[in-house]
Amino acid sequence: MSLVINFDDIPDDEEYVFDLQEKPDYFKVDPEEGVLRKDVHVQGSLSKVGREVLLKGSVSTEMEMICSRCLEPLKYQIRSRVSSRYVPGQEAGSQDTDIELHTSDIEVEYYSDGRIDLTQAVYDQMMLSLPLARLCREDCLGICSQCGVNRNKKNCQCSDKDSIDPRLAVLKTLKDKLK
């Protein structure tokens, strides 16, 4: 299996609808980003515009990553739209200016040998859709800086002064600095 569709399979005058699934290990995800835990489901349509092909679709899967506050694993549902424009690679040089003119926010990829490979567009979109703040829950209490317990699971006996919300702690530090 692969996320490749042949140009010749796409009809000239209508959309080619697809529904594909890939195993998590098909994608090389940096373990620091996380680990894919479910098949990557890609569905959508391809349509021809001359020698170009437009992709409109969606990608969904599940990624496991580490909460940046308490370091426990968390599951993140990836559900994202993916769109891209495929232009023939061998004509790329001569079409350069043309491409610049009508490219705005849509990704342009090159294809060769009549093979429309969705892998890169799908991968890029999965990575883009990851949250900046990786929290197991919005009010994750994190790890106690004094005794190291996961404060979501256990209350510790460290003094109130030392166990204030880490976000407040940042503010407090700032205040102290400004004194």
Ligand SMILES: [Zn+2]
């Ligand atoms: Zn957490």
Ligand SMILES: [Zn+2]
């Ligand atoms: Zn503690």
